[in-house]
Amino acid sequence: MGRTIHAASWVVPVDGAPIRDGRVLVEGDRIVWVGSADDPDAPEGTVRDLGPGVLLPGLVNAHCHLELSHLKGAAPLGQGFVRWVEALVAARPGFGEDEARSAVAAEIAGLRERGTVGVGDISNRLDHVDLLTTSGLAATAFLEVLAWDPTRTPETEAWIDERLSAATPNSGERVKVRLAAHAPHSVSPGLLRRLAEREDLG
Secondary structure, three states: OOEEEEEEEEEOOOOOOOEEEEEEEEEOOEEEEEEEOOOOOOOOOEEEEOOOOEEOOOEEEEEEOHHHHHHOOOOOOOOOHHHHHHHHHHHHHHOOHHHHHHHHHHHHHHHHHOOEEEEEEEEOOOOOHHHHHOOOOEEEEEEEEOEOOHHHHHHHHHHHHHHHHHHHHHOOOOEEEEEEEOOOOOEOHHHHHHHHHHHHOO
16 A cells, blocks of 8 residues: 655645645545644655645535536626626527537636536536546536426426436446426426435435
C-alpha cells in the first residue's frame, strides 16, 4: 500500500481552521492524518511538495444547469427574475444541438479545472449525460419535471420513460439519473406523488 505525504503552503481540512505549511498523509486511497510540518506527531515518509497553493477537498456544485451553458450572457441582468427567465426561454431555440453540447463540454472542463469533483445537475432533457459520464466527475443528473395540469400526468410519465430510456444506458457507474419536480406549485399533486413513488422504486 502506497504511503505519501502531500505538502502545501495551506491545507484546508474543512472540519477545522486552515493549516499553514500543512501536510496530508495518504495511505492507498485513504487520508489517515492531517496536520502541519511542525506537529510533534507528524509522520515520516515520502513528501510530495505541491508548492505554493491550497490543498482542500474536492468541491461539489450541488445545483447547476449544464445544458443551459450555451445561454451564458443571453439574458439581461438587473431587470428582475421574470424578465430574465423569459429572455432565456426565448433565446434557447436559436442555438443548434452541436453548439449546445460544445458549451456543456467546455463548462464541464471548467468545473474540473476549478477543483470540482461532483455535481448535481438539473436538466430538462438529459441529452448530455454521456458527457458527464466521460468527464470523470461524480454526478447526479436530475430530470426536471414540470406539469401542473393533472390531466397531463399520463403524457408526462410517457415523456419521463422516453428520456430515462435514452439517458440511462449512457450514465455509467459515477453518474446517477434521478427525477425532480420543478416546484410544488408547478407539478400537480398526483404527479408529485407518482414522482416520489417512482424514485422509491429506484
